Every structure is written in C-alpha cells, then in structure tokens.
Amino acid sequence: MFNTLITDDNTQLAYHHADGAQPGVMFLGGFKSDMTGSKATALEAHCMQHDVAFTRFDYLGHGASSGNFTDGTIGQWAQNAIAILDDITAGPQILVGSSMGGWLMLLAALARPQRVAGLIGIAAAPDFTERLLWAQMNEQQRHELMEEGVYYAPSCYGEDCYPITRKLIEEGRNHLLLESDIAIHCPIRLIHGMSDPDVPWQLSTQLAEKLMSDDVDVQLIKSGDHRMSQPENLSLLCDTLDALRRKL
Secondary structure: OEEEOOOOOOOEEEOOOOOOEEEEEEOOOOOOOOOOOHHHHHHHHHHHOOOOEEEOOOOOOOOOOOOOHHOHHHHHHHHHHHHHHHHHHOOOOOEEEEOOOHHHHHHHHOOOOOEEEEEEEOOOOHHHHHHHOOOOOOOHHHHHHHHHEEEEEEEOOOOOOOOEHHHHHHHHHOOOOOHHHEOOOOOEEEEEEEEOOOOHHHHHHHHHEEEEEOEEEEEEEOOOOOOOOOHHHHHHHHHHHHHHHHHO
C-alpha cells in the first residue's frame, strides 16, 4: 500500500513513509525504476529493523505515480523529490540516490541544504543526459531525436526499448553539475561497481572531485554491476548507511 502526495502542478506522487529516529532516510530511484525495487525495499526493511524514519516514492511517470514517462524531465523529477522532502519527511535526512537518483539527490541537496544531513550515491549519474545519452548517440540517432522528438534506446536488461525525449536532453542542460564545483558540504558516500555497463565508475570519482565537501568517500566494487542489487551489495549499502548515521 502507498499514499499519494498531490503537488502544486497536480501530479499525484505515490510514496511510502514510516516514522522513526532521525536523521531519516529518503530513497531516490533511477531512470524508469520505481519504489518497489530491491535497493529501496532492502533499505526500508533495514531502517524499520532499527527504528529509523524511511521514505520511498515514485517520480512522475514512474511506478504508481501519475503522468506519462515521456513528459518527465530532470527538473520535473528533481521537483518531485523536493516536494516529498518538504511535505512528507521531517527533520534532517540522508538522501540515497541510485543512478539518476544520484543526480536528483544532488539537486535536492543544493535546493534544501538545511534539510540534507548526508548523501549516499549508488552508481550516481549526474549529467547523464548529456554525458551518457547525447554524447553516445550517433548522427542518425541524434537526427531522429531532434526531428521526431523521441529516440527509442535499447535496454540492457531484456526489457522493452525506453524512450529518450528531446525535451529530456534539452531540459537536462539546465541542471548540469560537473562543469564546476558543487556547493554541497555534508558528508557524502559514493558506491560504484567497476563492472557497470551503463554508468562508468569514473563518473563517481569525477563527482567526488567537484564536490566541495571535505568528507567524501568513494568505494569501488570490482565485480559490481549497475544495479548493485546482489545480497552482498545490499549489505554494503546498509553498512554504509549505518556508518554514516553514526558519524552524524
């Protein structure tokens, strides 16, 4: 079961929240992922076991939330995350962002520095619309995207092709972070699999260099893939969260 937050633009965001000790934990999923994924549910179970507040949710066009996926943009989804942070959570939060969620957690931390106590990125993918989607398209694919407004990219996971919209690429350029220093000063932990076929692990080291925080750790998992959902990966994630909460 889930609850619904209706935002100012009438988007219905599905979420699940449990009260508990602070700092609470808020999970931000990846591109075309939803809040029922293994990382979100494993973190929730871990937090419930330790009486820690936990929140997971779906962006517009994802999972149980309203809207069409192709209407979404980085700015829209970041505003969804900020709405959940503002209206559903209370007190300081540790944001845990997976893939695209790693970009959105950074945007949320920049928008609400007083609310964000720490960050954990799992294969964090800031600027992925430009560095990983647009940069890797050939001329024919770019032409299709610009002329048709959408390009259908193949999935690596046996799923249907997923749509990349012109609006996603162009609007994403308003939120690029890696071209300059990132004024986030809280403790940050970045976990990345070195066998990730989707988001190169070097993106996490580049992000670490740009973050202005003095407390940034990068942990590389040689056998880790993009999803980082194997039991040992989930245990590492929970251990990282516990260590960060103790530090805070």
